[in-house]
Amino acid sequence: MEIVELSTDVLIIGGGLAGTNAAMAAAEKGAKVIITDKGNIDRSGDIGGGVDHFMAYLNEGQKWDTEEAFLGYVDKVGRGTGHLSIIESVYCAELPDAIDRMARIGNPLTQTDGSFYRTRSMGQPGTYWINFNGKRLKPRLGKAVRELGCTVLDKVMMVDLLTHEGAVVGGIGFHIRSGDFYVIQSKATVIATGNTNRLYENPRINPFNTWLCPFDTGDGQIMALNAGAALTNMEYMRMTLLPKGFAAPGFNALVGMGGRFVNGLGEYYMEKHHAMGNRAPRYDVVFHTLEEIRRGHGPIYIDCRHLNDEDLTHLKSSLGYDKDTLPDYFEQRGEDLRSRPVEITVSEGMQAGPTEVTGSGIKIDRHSASTIPGLFASGDACDHNRCVHGAVAGGYKAGKSAAVFASGMKHADSAPRSMTREQIDRFRAPLYLSSGYPYRQIEDAIRKIMAEHVGPMRTAHTLKTGMEKLEGIERHLDDMKADDLHELMRTYETRSILSVGKVMATTALFRTESRNKPYHHRLDFPDTDNTHWCGLVVVQKKGDKFSCSFEAVS
Amino acid sequence: MPPIFDDNACSGCGLCDSICPADAIYLRSDDDREIPYLKYPDECWHCGSCRQDCPEGAISIQFPPDMLNI
Numbered sequence: 287m288e289i290v291e292l293s294t295d296v297l298i299i300g301g302g303l304a305g306t307n308a309a310m311a312a313a314e315k316g317a318k319v320i321i322t323d324k325g326n327i328d329r330s331g332d333i334g335g336g337v338d339h340f341m342a343y344l345n346e347g348q349k350w351d352t353e354e355a356f357l358g359y360v361d362k363v364g365r366g367t368g369h370l371s372i373i374e375s376v377y378c379a380e381l382p383d384a385i386d387r388m389a390r391i392g393n394p395l396t397q398t399d400g401s402f403y404r405t406r407s408m409g410q411p412g413t414y415w416i417n418f419n420g421k422r423l424k425p426r427l428g429k430a431v432r433e434l435g436c437t438v439l440d441k442v443m444m445v446d447l448l449t450h451e452g453a454v455v456g457g458i459g460f461h462i463r464s465g466d467f468y469v470i471q472s473k474a475t476v477i478a479t480g481n482t483n484r485l486y487e488n489p490r491i492n493p494f495n496t497w498l499c500p501f502d503t504g505d506g507q508i509m510a511l512n513a514g515a516a517l518t519n520m521e522y523m524r525m526t527l528l529p530k531g532f533a534a535p536g537f538n539a540l541v542g543m544g545g546r547f548v549n550g551l552g553e554y555y556m557e558k559h560h561a562m563g564n565r566a567p568r569y570d571v572v573f574h575t576l577e578e579i580r581r582g583h584g585p586i587y588i589d590c591r592h593l594n595d596e597d598l599t600h601l602k603s604s605l606g607y608d609k610d611t612l613p614d615y616f617e618q619r620g621e622d623l624r625s626r627p628v629e630i631t632v633s634e635g636m637q638a639g640p641t642e643v644t645g646s647g648i649k650i651d652r653h654s655a656s657t658i659p660g661l662f663a664s665g666d667a668c669d670h671n672r673c674v675h676g677a678v679a680g681g682y683k684a685g686k687s688a689a690v691f692a693s694g695m696k697h698a699d700s701a702p703r704s705m706t707r708e709q710i711d712r713f714r715a716p717l718y719l720s721s722g723y724p725y726r727q728i729e730d731a732i733r734k735i736m737a738e739h740v741g742p743m744r745t746a747h748t749l750k751t752g753m754e755k756l757e758g759i760e761r762h763l764d765d766m767k768a769d770d771l772h773e774l775m776r777t778y779e780t781r782s783i784l785s786v787g788k789v790m791a792t793t794a795l796f797r798t799e800s801r802n803k804p805y806h807h808r809l810d811f812p813d814t815d816n817t818h819w820c821g822l823v824v825v826q827k828k829g830d831k832f833s834c835s836f837e838a839v840s
Numbered sequence: 841m842p843p844i845f846d847d848n849a850c851s852g853c854g855l856c857d858s859i860c861p862a863d864a865i866y867l868r869s870d871d872d873r874e875i876p877y878l879k880y881p882d883e884c885w886h887c888g889s890c891r892q893d894c895p896e897g898a899i900s901i902q903f904p905p906d907m908l909n910i
Contacts (some may be wrong), residue, residue: 325861334861335887421892441863462863491906494862494883501861501885531907532886610888611842614901619908772863772880 287465291704294320294437295692296685297457297472299444299506302331302499303674304665304681305478306427310387311685312476313434317692320470321431322459324501324775326440328428332480332499332666333674336421338607339538340388340395341414341642341675342381344402350412353378360643363409363567365802366820366839367519368644372670375652380679388678391430393423403600405542408642409567415542419607420674442468443775444505445713447475447513453659454513458705460713462775467710473692476662476684477648478677479506482786484729484779486523486635487737490531493729497526497533497633498666503779504637504786506667507647511789511827515656518669518822518837519646520786521793522805523742524638525572527586530629531619534609541565543601545590547575548627549583568642569802575632576742576804587627598624635741637786638666640802645672649824654684655691657826662688669822715764716777722767725776731759732784740791742804749795756788789832793823796834842901843890847875849898856890856899865890 296312298305301323309321323330343356350359356378357370388395395418397403404413432438444459448471456471480502484493494500511517526537527547546564547556559574560566566574575586590598602623606613615621621628639645648656648663650670655662664684665671671680716722739752763781768774799815800808821838843856843865852873857865864880878884891899 325863326859329859329887329889329893330861335885335889335892425893440858490910492882494885495907496885499861499885500883531910532903534886609886610892611886611901611903615886615903615907618903775863 287467289467289469289705289710291469292320293471294318295472296320296474296476296688297470298322298476298478298685299457300331300478300480300665300667301327301438302478302480302665302677303333303424303427304667304671304677304684305331305476306424306431307387307678307681308476308478308664308685308688309431309436310434311682312689313431313436315686315689317689319436320439320472321436322439322442322444324441324443324462327431327438328425331424332502333420334424334499335610336607337423337674338417338420338604339674340416340418340678341673342385342416343414348412355411356414359409359411359414363641364644365814366816367640367802367822368670369839372650372652373643376650376654376670376680376683377676380683384675384679384682387682391426393420393426394418407538407541407565409562409565415538417539417542417604419604421607421610439468443778444509445778447509447661449513452514454661457509458713460771460774462771465771467713469705473695474660474662474688476664476688477506477510477667478663478665478681478684479667481666482507482637482783485637485733485736485783485787486741487733488634489631490533493733495533496636497528497535498636498638501779502666504782505779506663508782508785510648510656510661510663511785513658513661514827515658515661516649516824516826517647517789518649518824519640519644520637520789520825521797521823522638522640522646522802523635523740523790524640524805525635525742526568526633527571527575527588527630528633529612529615530585530631532612532615533633534612534615536605536608536612537568539601539605539608540588540590543590543597544593545588546592547571548587548589549578550585551583553583555583569640569805572632573804579632585629586631588630589627590623591625591627635736637790639672640805642673645669645676653687654680655687660691662691714774716766716768716774719767722765723762725766725768725773725780728759728762728766729780729783732756732780732787735759736787740787740794742807744794744808745810746795749791753788753791753795756784756791760784789825792832793825793834797823842884842886842903843878843899844902845876846898846900849896850875851896853895855893855895859889859893861885861887861889
């Protein structure tokens with residue numbers, strides 16, 4: 287193992303969609319950039335294997351197709367979970383360039399004839415989803431980042447931020463194959479590490495069989511929290527509907543093309559329960575599906591048999607854009623959209639944004655800056671970006687802002703740090719234990735506690751019980767043993783997952799109402815209280831304790 | 841368990857090992873060359889990146905019985 291000391295203008299932690307866009311922005315502004323990723327930026331993150339949707343208004347003439355109408359939609363489905371002024375700055379103002387940039391790197395959002403293929407679902411007033419072929423989007427972004435001269439550190443997991451007089455001045459991490467330890471000094475740092483997706487028991491048995499990337503484990507949010515930054519919207523437990531045995535996305539495509547949810551009794555229940563039917567906001571679809579299952583009306587299916595040949599052909603040809611292996615799965619399971627409904631079910635829970643247009647995680651302002659100097663955030667790791675459109679537009683905004691911040695700093699402003707061998711060995715401690723528990727044993731317990739006490743049916747009593755049990759398992763974190771560097775990475779992920787669980791239990795207890803049910807459903811406060819709770823729960827760390835406050839959204 | 845490697849078609853280039861987001865694919869020595877194997881099968885996300893990028897078309901996907909039958 288070697289100790290590698292580096293210095294840069296902008297450090298980007300996480301090389302998914304948001305991080306690669308941030309790297310492009312910072313480099314195009316002339317900054318020296320280092321980008322790190324636990325995987326390889328050519329195929330890492332939520333859309334590593336591909337993606338098929340991007341949300342946008344295009345000003346093509348319809349009254350719903352404007353910025354004003356889009357922000358009205360955000361206000362309606364967001365219901366107090368985001369500031370429109372921030373979304374205007376980190377998404378709307380960036381959207382035209384984001385669409386151009388996708389074409390510039392060789393992955394346009396258009397079809398081969400130059401047109402946009404647009405569909406509608408999730409409470410949208412018009413066809414805001416652009417359906418496109420993004421199977422090679424990440425390799426193209428990776429190539430663009432490397433060609434801009436950014437230093438790419440693949441397979442490097444960052445484990446902590448460096449701070450100096452309250453500002454973030456870099457980060458430390460290790461290479462998951464060589465074990466080399468990186469100490470990176472930076473003038474500005476962007477966190478782009480995604481959601482927390484391995485947090486709850488998985489209905490498909492394997493905790494890695496998740497809707498979104500199972501290697502997104504809240505690492506960035508927890509590093510930021512420990513450095514003093516505020517987080518928001520952490521109480522929301524996001525869920526969706528997915529094929530029964532395979533957590534492959536496809537909801538947008540299936541519902542956008544006109545798929546209908548049907549229960550085991552043959553009833554098209556969403557068309558009965560919601561004015562928007564199958565195209566209702568995602569949280570409403572999940573809520574009513576859980577209710578159907580609870581009433582004994584399962585299993586649940588999605589029915590596409592009524593679609594015309596042209597739509598079915600488009601759907602079948604494009605399903606693999608979002609999840610490359612979904613067509614293989616349907617074939618091997620014997621599913622055929624044309625001949626019978628496909629069984630689906632409610633996904634595992636995750637800590638993620640409460641809607642497709644409002645996020646959760648590191649609290650950002652109009653410039654994508656966190657609440658502490660030198661730290662910026664983007665993509666699903668922050669509270670005002672969400673989904674593909676949020677990561678592409680918001681990632682670029684964060685990269686630009688970080689470069690501007692860095693250009694105003696001298697190296698002397700951020701104290702050079704060197705670490706002793708003893709300090710570094712503390713980060714490698716699980717490798718040296720002769721006996722201990724595998725990370726999976728600790729993580730399975732966390733997921734069980736979260737599902738049973740911090741899940742979609744919460745009360746003050748269950749949340750307090752959950753917190754006590756999480757604190758109980760926390761006492762064993764130092765007993766985790768790693769047999770190799772791969773397992774050392776997983777032990778750090780387990781630590782992040784546990785911290786996110788504690789933050790979620792704390793903020794869910796603080797918000798004494800229900801909002802966007804079932805994402806935050808307090809059985810002891812079942813109503814939405816817009817008089818007192820239309821806004822964000824802000825959480826910070828004060829010593830070893832969490833401190834919550836409320837910030838209204840007007 | 842996906843992915844399945846066709847050792848005869850594999851050129852041993854190591855691209856699948858390099859890009860796997862799970863860090864689940866490693867190379868092992870096989871006579872005078874290196875070939876990939878799935879070291880952490882439980883951690884595969886079935887993202888299909890390895891199959892898409894394999895220059896030899898040497899990777900196929902077979903879902904396990906639990907995923908196909910629950």
